[in-house]
Amino acid sequence: MRAEDRRELILVAATRVFGDYGYVGATTSQVAKAAGVSQPYVVRMFGTKEKLFVEVLSRALDRLLVSFRVVLAEESDVPLGRRFGLAYVNLVSEPGVLLSLMHGFVLGSDPVVGKAARCGFMDVYHFLRNEAGFGPDEVQNFLAGGMMVNTMVGLRMTDDYETDPAVRELLTAAFPEKLDQLRAAAQLQRKREATERETTKRETTKRETTERETTEREAQA
């Protein structure tokens, strides 16, 4: 396979993995397994894990701005803010895009990742302010809604939709439309994570012993 195609595969896989486990929590081995290649190949293709994550952030931002520009190009009677909002929520169908961005947004103290995340955030700001013609308050308000969406997704709040009435109320208020889609995407993700976890367990049989011992010790305490 051509390296360029493989690169895209790895970036998609990495977006998903970084979204699930965060920049520090995700490992290059997880990315490699998800992409169906070896771990050294991932490292050699991107240099370092740090550079890989920066590329993931950049790509995620690109997906975001592209779909916003599509919205901006089409004509509609629906207010622009609401259409952007729907486009934003639609991105949950691309696993890890919003979550990777969110993980970048809390790493401001990191010299490299933090700078990339700040620049990316400001790219969105400039788009809304200049290309979409939003005013400062309008932008701020829109972005706040976006951060709320990110948080709900990051918290896996939909997991408690069935069981907790308050969660249902909150999510209904936060996602007047598109809540079904969000829940569907979340369910897919949960299945994926469960499969992933079982696969990992089956591979490392020794660790199960250790875990059982630990559990027993905690139960005694």
Added chain:
Amino acid sequence: MRAEDRRELILVAATRVFGDYGYVGATTSQVAKAAGVSQPYVVRMFGTKEKLFVEVLSRALDRLLVSFRVVLAEESDVPLGRRFGLAYVNLVSEPGVLLSLMHGFVLGSDPVVGKAARCGFMDVYHFLRNEAGFGPDEVQNFLAGGMMVNTMVGLRMTDDYETDPAVRELLTAAFPEKLDQLRAAAQLQRKREATERETTKRETTKRETTERETTEREAQA
């Protein structure tokens, strides 16, 4: 010193460290050094790093709800939402409280931490909804603003306040009041991080060599 007092010191230090580096990124050694104790002591006092972080989250949430309840008790002509907002921003003066919460909010996929974070978030929701008497939309809107604040703080956006006019515009819109306080807190934090980084570097002289070699290799490429 009594163990109980030492415990509080460690929790304060851990809040700061987890806020800066995240749950996975922070190490028990960093927490220990920040608290002025040995690393094994931190681990033994809280059992595991995971339990320590859950306690940090719980404590941070407590700080938040306590200051909200103080606001709720006092009488004022200013709308409740705005007063809560000010109280929320005031929490930046307690290093790591908001940031630790934010780091918890993106770890929803973690079985233990995720559950704690979701419960914590819903605690705030219930407070606003039941004790403060907010309606669903009002709560959602308020929380969105809060997430926006968290993101701005997490991104260290104030670092670019002087240099980037757009950042200035964004922050002014996001923090109509209290921006000065936010910037002051951020500056304190930056100084702290710089000192910390220099101290760490001075201790590990071998690693400087490795880093320099890496930089040289990158420069060649």
Added chain:
DNA sequence: GAAATAAGTAATCGAACGATTACCAACGCA
């Protein structure tokens, strides 16, 4: 058809980290 280049892996290494163990010192108290 050989030589070079591209695509990719297995094996392994050094460092960092969380956790454990074993030990030490001070204080209360009978």
Added chain:
DNA sequence: TGCGTTGGTAATCGTTCGATTACTTATTTC
């Protein structure tokens, strides 16, 4: 005074992870 309890530390261990090295296999290209 001896002795247990409380509050700690130094040393170390096993694992994990990112990165490196040294190969192998295909596909061009001349």
